[in-house]
Amino acid sequence: MIKRVLTTCPYCGVGCGFYLDVRDGRVAGVIPSKSNTVSKGYLCVKGWHSHEIVQHPDRLKKPLIKNNGKFKEASWDTALDYVANRLKDIKAKHGSDSLAVCASARCTNEENFLMMKFARAALGTNNIDHCARTCHAATVSGLNQSFGSGAGTNSYDELPFMDCILIIGSNPTEAHPIVGWRVRTAVDNGAKTIVCDPRRILSAESADVHIQHYPGTDIALINAMINFIIRENLHDKEFIEKRTEGFNELEEAVKSYTPESVKDITGVKPELIKKAARIYAASKKSCIMYSLGMTEHTVGTDNVIAMANLAMVTGHVGREFSGVYPMRGQNNVQGACDMGALPNVYSGYQPVADKNARDKFEKAWGVELPARPGLTLTDMIDSAIKGDVKCFYIIGEDQVRTDPDTHMIERALKSLEFLVVQEIFLSETAKMADVVLPGASFAEKEGTFTCAERRIQRVRRAILPISGKTDGDIICEISGRLGYKMEFDSLKVCDEIASLTPLFKGVSFERLEENGLQWPVPEHGHPGTPVVHLGKFTRGLGRFIPLKHKPPAEVPDKEYPFILTTGRMLFHYNTGTMTRRVSNLSREYPHNFVQINPKDAETSGVKNKGRVKVKTRRGELTVAAEVTDKIKKGVLWMPFHFTDEPTNVLTNSAFDPVCKTGEYKACAAKIEKL
Amino acid sequence: MKNEYFPKIVVIENIVNEAPDVKTFTLRLKHESGGKLKYKPGQFMMLSLPGYGEAPFTFASRPASNGRFQITVKKLGSLTAALHDLREKDAVGIRGPYGNSFPLDKIENKDLLFVAGGIGMAPLRSLIQQVFKNRKNYGNVEIVYGSRSPRELVYKDEIISWQDNPDTDIHLTVDTPDETWGGACGVVCALFPKVKLDPKTSVVILCGPPVMIKSAIKDILKLGFRDSNIYASLERHMKCGAGKCGHCYIKGKYVCLDGPNFSYLEMKKLEINS
Amino acid sequence: MVLDYVFIAELFARTVSHALIIVKLLQMKKLFITKESLEELVKNLKKDCDEFIAPKKEHLDDIVFSDTKHSGGELSAYEGNSVVSPRAFLLPQTEEVFKIISAKGAKFKAIEEKTRRIFYGVRPCDMKAITLMRDFFADKFVDAFYEQKMERSIFIAIACASRCSKKSFCYEMDSGPVAKDGFDIELTPVKMGYLVDIGSKKGSKILKKNNKLFTKASSGAIKEAKAILERFGEAAKRIDYKKLARIMAQDKVKQSIWDDMGLRCVACSGCITLCPTCSCFSFMDRLENDRGARLRYCDGCIYAGFTRMAGGSAPIPNHKDHIRRFFEHKLNIDTLRYGRPSCVGCARCIEICPGNIDIRKFIEAVTKGAE
Numbered sequence A: 001m002i003k004r005v006l007t008t009c010p011y012c013g014v015g016c017g018f019y020l021d022v023r024d025g026r027v028a029g030v031i032p033s034k035s036n037t038v039s040k041g042y043l044c045v046k047g048w049h050s051h052e053i054v055q056h057p058d059r060l061k062k063p064l065i066k067n068n069g070k071f072k073e074a075s076w077d078t079a080l081d082y083v084a085n086r087l088k089d090i091k092a093k094h095g096s097d098s099l100a101v102c103a104s105a106r107c108t109n110e111e112n113f114l115m116m117k118f119a120r121a122a123l124g125t126n127n128i129d130h131c132a133r134t135c136h137a138a139t140v141s142g143l144n145q146s147f148g149s150g151a152g153t154n155s156y157d158e159l160p161f162m163d164c165i166l167i168i169g170s171n172p173t174e175a176h177p178i179v180g181w182r183v184r185t186a187v188d189n190g191a192k193t194i195v196c197d198p199r200r201i202l203s204a205e206s207a208d209v210h211i212q213h214y215p216g217t218d219i220a221l222i223n224a225m226i227n228f229i230i231r232e233n234l235h236d237k238e239f240i241e242k243r244t245e246g247f248n249e250l251e252e253a254v255k256s257y258t259p260e261s262v263k264d265i266t267g268v269k270p271e272l273i274k275k276a277a278r279i280y281a282a283s284k285k286s287c288i289m290y291s292l293g294m295t296e297h298t299v300g301t302d303n304v305i306a307m308a309n310l311a312m313v314t315g316h317v318g319r320e321f322s323g324v325y326p327m328r329g330q331n332n333v334q335g336a337c338d339m340g341a342l343p344n345v346y347s348g349y350q351p352v353a354d355k356n357a358r359d360k361f362e363k364a365w366g367v368e369l370p371a372r373p374g375l376t377l378t379d380m381i382d383s384a385i386k387g388d389v390k391c392f393y394i395i396g397e398d399q400v401r402t403d404p405d406t407h408m409i410e411r412a413l414k415s416l417e418f419l420v421v422q423e424i425f426l427s428e429t430a431k432m433a434d435v436v437l438p439g440a441s442f443a444e445k446e447g448t449f450t451c452a453e454r455r456i457q458r459v460r461r462a463i464l465p466i467s468g469k470t471d472g473d474i475i476c477e478i479s480g481r482l483g484y485k486m487e488f489d490s491l492k493v494c495d496e497i498a499s500l501t502p503l504f505k506g507v508s509f510e511r512l513e514e515n516g517l518q519w520p521v522p523e524h525g526h527p528g529t530p531v532v533h534l535g536k537f538t539r540g541l542g543r544f545i546p547l548k549h550k551p552p553a554e555v556p557d558k559e560y561p562f563i564l565t566t567g568r569m570l571f572h573y574n575t576g577t578m579t580r581r582v583s584n585l586s587r588e589y590p591h592n593f594v595q596i597n598p599k600d601a602e603t604s605g606v607k608n609k610g611r612v613k614v615k616t617r618r619g620e621l622t623v624a625a626e627v628t629d630k631i632k633k634g635v636l637w638m639p640f641h642f643t644d645e646p647t648n649v650l651t652n653s654a655f656d657p658v659c660k661t662g663e664y665k666a667c668a669a670k671i672e673k674l
Numbered sequence B: 001m002k003n004e005y006f007p008k009i010v011v012i013e014n015i016v017n018e019a020p021d022v023k024t025f026t027l028r029l030k031h032e033s034g035g036k037l038k039y040k041p042g043q044f045m046m047l048s049l050p051g052y053g054e055a056p057f058t059f060a061s062r063p064a065s066n067g068r069f070q071i072t073v074k075k076l077g078s079l080t081a082a083l084h085d086l087r088e089k090d091a092v093g094i095r096g097p098y099g100n101s102f103p104l105d106k107i108e109n110k111d112l113l114f115v116a117g118g119i120g121m122a123p124l125r126s127l128i129q130q131v132f133k134n135r136k137n138y139g140n141v142e143i144v145y146g147s148r149s150p151r152e153l154v155y156k157d158e159i160i161s162w163q164d165n166p167d168t169d170i171h172l173t174v175d176t177p178d179e180t181w182g183g184a185c186g187v188v189c190a191l192f193p194k195v196k197l198d199p200k201t202s203v204v205i206l207c208g209p210p211v212m213i214k215s216a217i218k219d220i221l222k223l224g225f226r227d228s229n230i231y232a233s234l235e236r237h238m239k240c241g242a243g244k245c246g247h248c249y250i251k252g253k254y255v256c257l258d259g260p261n262f263s264y265l266e267m268k269k270l271e272i273n274s
Numbered sequence C: 001m002v003l004d005y006v007f008i009a010e011l012f013a014r015t016v017s018h019a020l021i022i023v024k025l026l027q028m029k030k031l032f033i034t035k036e037s038l039e040e041l042v043k044n045l046k047k048d049c050d051e052f053i054a055p056k057k058e059h060l061d062d063i064v065f066s067d068t069k070h071s072g073g074e075l076s077a078y079e080g081n082s083v084v085s086p087r088a089f090l091l092p093q094t095e096e097v098f099k100i101i102s103a104k105g106a107k108f109k110a111i112e113e114k115t116r117r118i119f120y121g122v123r124p125c126d127m128k129a130i131t132l133m134r135d136f137f138a139d140k141f142v143d144a145f146y147e148q149k150m151e152r153s154i155f156i157a158i159a160c161a162s163r164c165s166k167k168s169f170c171y172e173m174d175s176g177p178v179a180k181d182g183f184d185i186e187l188t189p190v191k192m193g194y195l196v197d198i199g200s201k202k203g204s205k206i207l208k209k210n211n212k213l214f215t216k217a218s219s220g221a222i223k224e225a226k227a228i229l230e231r232f233g234e235a236a237k238r239i240d241y242k243k244l245a246r247i248m249a250q251d252k253v254k255q256s257i258w259d260d261m262g263l264r265c266v267a268c269s270g271c272i273t274l275c276p277t278c279s280c281f282s283f284m285d286r287l288e289n290d291r292g293a294r295l296r297y298c299d300g301c302i303y304a305g306f307t308r309m310a311g312g313s314a315p316i317p318n319h320k321d322h323i324r325r326f327f328e329h330k331l332n333i334d335t336l337r338y339g340r341p342s343c344v345g346c347a348r349c350i351e352i353c354p355g356n357i358d359i360r361k362f363i364e365a366v367t368k369g370a371e
Helices: A076-094 A109-123 A137-147 A156-161 A177-188 A218-231 A237-243 A247-254 A270-282 A300-313 A333-338 A355-365 A377-386 A406-415 A471-481 A490-500 A583-588 A598-604 B078-084 B118-133 B156-162 B188-194 B210-222 B264-269 C002-028 C035-047 C124-138 C144-151 C201-209 C219-232 C241-249 C255-264 C270-274 C319-338 C359-370
Strands: A002-008 A017-023 A026-032 A064-067 A070-073 A099-102 A164-168 A192-196 A209-211 A286-290 A324-326 A391-395 A418-423 A435-438 A447-450 A455-459 A562-567 A593-596 A611-615 A620-627 A635-639 A652-655 A667-673 B008-019 B022-029 B044-049 B053-058 B068-074 B091-098 B112-117 B141-147 B168-174 B203-207 B230-233 B261-263 C031-034 C051-057 C063-067 C094-102 C107-110 C117-122 C153-158 C185-189 C193-198 C214-216 C281-288 C291-298
Touching: A002 A455, A002 C063, A026 C094, A064 A076, A076 A099, A076 A391, A076 A418, A076 A435, A076 A471, A099 A109, A099 A377, A109 A333, A109 A355, A109 A447, A109 A471, A109 A490, A137 A300, A137 A324, A156 A177, A164 A177, A164 A270, A177 A192, A192 A270, A209 A270, A218 A247, A218 A270, A218 A300, A237 A300, A247 A300, A286 A300, A300 A324, A333 A447, A355 A490, A377 A406, A447 A490, A583 C281, A593 A598, A593 A611, A598 A620, A598 A667, B022 B078, B044 B078, B053 B068, B053 B078, B053 B091, B053 B118, B053 C281, B068 B078, B068 B118, B112 B118, B112 B188, B112 B210, B118 B141, B118 B156, B118 B203, B118 B230, B141 B156, B141 B188, B156 B168, B168 B188, B188 B210, B203 B210, B210 B230, B230 B264, B261 B264, C031 C035, C035 C051, C035 C117, C035 C193, C035 C201, C094 C281, C117 C124, C124 C144, C124 C153, C144 C153, C153 C201, C185 C201, C185 C219, C193 C201, C193 C219, C241 C319, C241 C359, C255 C319, C255 C359, C319 C359
Parallel strands: A099 A391, A164 A192, A164 A286, A192 A209, A286 A324, A391 A418, A418 A435, A562 A635, A593 A620, B112 B141, B112 B203, B141 B168, B203 B230, C051 C117, C117 C153, C153 C185
Antiparallel strands: A002 A017, A017 A026, A064 A070, A064 A435, A447 A455, A562 A667, A593 A635, A611 A620, A611 A667, B008 B022, B008 B091, B022 B068, B044 B053, B044 B091, B230 B261, C031 C193, C031 C214, C051 C063, C094 C107, C094 C291, C185 C193, C281 C291
């Protein structure tokens, strides 16, 4: 029997649509959907192979309970009873706030909503967070301060018609290839592109300006651009006058940042900064695209604000064919944020501290809810080490491999009394768990994902859950055992979300059927919002916030002379639990490596393909060297997909004080030839 | 209809440690798979290790009447690593034989120069054994063989015994010698001046890593050997062995069908040098 | 003067090739089936197969080959073409080739493909691709998996009244708007129904079994079909693929064209997955404990790992040369080998390329650049 199931890609935050080709119950292939508004029939290599992992033999099929350090298979009832009882015990003994839930950007909106409901209503704690903390939390906190809303401002389909695209800290052709296709199309249509990246990424090959600045010097770079724009009278005075506040303070703050004065900090020729600033400001339709190269810094929030400043100074926001595009890393990291899988807000960013919002949720859920914001993921790790948090319930996330400074994460997880991990493969984090609950992949569930252009799209079930339960089922069953009943039917949960969340009031499965909806959808029948801040910013006036360059927490010195930065590759995805199980993807890049500039290689005696040891103050790793002029002198680059050669033993867990995102993108390192 | 991709079962009869990370396996077809395997020197098989897939290996021994055949395997990837973990009496799958053989008709009564690097001696050994079995059918034989270190020379004892054949010269070399080594040092090409065969009529057969083949052919040509008399056994990524999977495709030719043994004349047409 | 001459020559060539199609039409087209009778025929055909593979409207405007034996919804008079070609069934993205009963004991169990399929509504370009693929898979070593499926398949083609997409160039590649061979039955849509061509014994058998559904074609219908097909090629010019192959074989393609491609291709694998004439594959084993299966899956030249060897040495180290291999195989080497290219102009690779690589523009650039 042949079945075609239209669904949304489980990889990055672009949100491509395709059919799963199901033959006699076997997910045999992928067929792109040309009618899908996001992908229009285009897919990247990961999407083209997303069928391969669904029924991979390594999938977890039965719950595992650890006994004397060894996992033993258990029935669902035994495992769920056991988990529920342990949660109950810990809650009784140490209080609700000794529990913490890590929700999943891989799961559906409905499941994330249930998780946050579970944490708040069933466990009684606001200690819920998810991996947005390690990627785009800075976007939420930064854009929220500047514009009043923490999501991308415009839509993908505007990109091909831009006159100028400024790409900073983002590698669209590798990390978000179908947005990369739009950038490619824009270039083919004559758009100018500016790429700011220490590496000569593919987009840089066809860029008009490639700025190879040092990692962690983005504010200096952007301030210098703003300085030059104002000096050259290229700023949009009318826009500044009518739609923003705080311009004078900004002007004052960037005075000392001339393109010439930041030359040493950024390592960039002033002419390049001037050229880039002129193109960006003078083009009619200009936008900024960024991702984790900007957010994963101790100044992540400030980096995001700097881009908002630049966009507002030139009036390149708040209208069509402009704006700021934060490229979200995971299929549903936007949605997990939107659903309130965050310690301080309910769904639709309604603050838990706001009495009216709390009252509404208490009434709907029939329980009293905690008023104090909970712990962020970063704080949870600290609290676990300190002993305040006793139990983690982690869903679809591999902290041991994704969080910076692996050794510290391992210490935190070891300090816990009880660790539950819900996963589809036995990840490094799952290996440390007391109980592993087998979750379901995207192909086994009904629900929705929200992509980086705020588009909520349907995910549809192609096969029954391999473990017998979806992640939503599991949460609901545990909740029921804790005495708080939650009904899991994704359609009904979607309606519940709509009824409690003004941003999603008009969202229902029925209305998502065709091509999804872009939030806000404030009314029933509302067509959705392709461009936000049109005519007026969500917060009223856009706010300029003056910023100063601050170096990364760790800068190169005599002992550790290089800046190590990390990133995603085309063929792999995050910890590689999925992509490294796909034959062709794994074949393309089977092992970790470090990129080093030929000049640095020469002075360090490193040969191409030779083995080297990369060392930082936190750890060391032996990998192969890739000697390439694509990387700036003084900078090392490594991917983070290789769980057996984990790059994050090296990265720095110093974090942004506002959003608590770790500084993956810059730390001091040295390299030794073996 | 015969399913070309369905393996026959062979049993491992013997395993010899040739060199670090190199083992020679003696195999025999299981009776239910049809008794004997007919192949010619230079041909290869697809060896199937369930769970790891398949990989091509050339026959390393001459076709023998007892139906036993050998392959010599260097541990390079996951399949070869798993193969090294197997023991005698374990079963694996094979398909084949595939590919052309060495130009057996063109080498009869000719002087022969064999040039091998590292594990590249494996396919040549199958032919060399055949040549020595029928020694009188061939002219003078010279063998130039090199490896990275003395420990990495494969079939050492057998190669030394080849020297006992009449009109036969063996030249060995290593890149990095150790205290046991009293022979030549350096790349195989450095030994070519010692070759005494007539370049105009002799046939050269090479196998080794791509870099070696490339440079050796260059040097051999300089000595005056004819490009139609130079043959190399080439290595390519292969999945089917039957000219279908496309991995080994070069300009309309398939290394698995039209090769793996090519004359340098053919190689030039395909614009390849190794 | 020179320009005029070229123009006249082109016009002449076009007229000649048109005339050839029309002559062929007049010789062959004798039968006719009404829309209602065709529905009846489809109903009857469905009884004699396990899968009735036909174009079907999926989400919004998506047309995809699906099994409509039970679900219905097959399209007869449809514009456009299926996202996937019949290749998706003959050489699927993944398929089991045999079972592994015991990995440790090296015990295997063969699988035989016994599904009887009727492919309905196959476009002429895809029909041509199937004939090319069949030749390839039956050459020297017979690929039993492909051949068994072909033997148990029936192909009912539908000629194109209009272009399936702006980017397609089947006429230019001599593979549209009508199929020349490979089909068992071909339908050419006209106002009142379809002209019917029988292309094989399998086709005659179907005709015999359902002969009440067919009538003799009227001269009016034949004329109408002629006009439709004529209109199809009106603004188009056949590509001189022999000349193209010659230019490519002489390595006269500008290096900058290959360089540009290398910077465009993001190795998505869409082209090699959707191309109706791509045949490359790999195997992978899927084991659960000791049991499982060996799967064949689509693979191809755009991956570095496709040619890289276990030891790490790479005979084709540059990415641009991976794409070059794709183009040369289809346009140059196959033309030299078989006398025709292995591109049928379906434009699937163009429509899904995130690097906007366009094989048609490539052909134009190469042939123009050499003049």
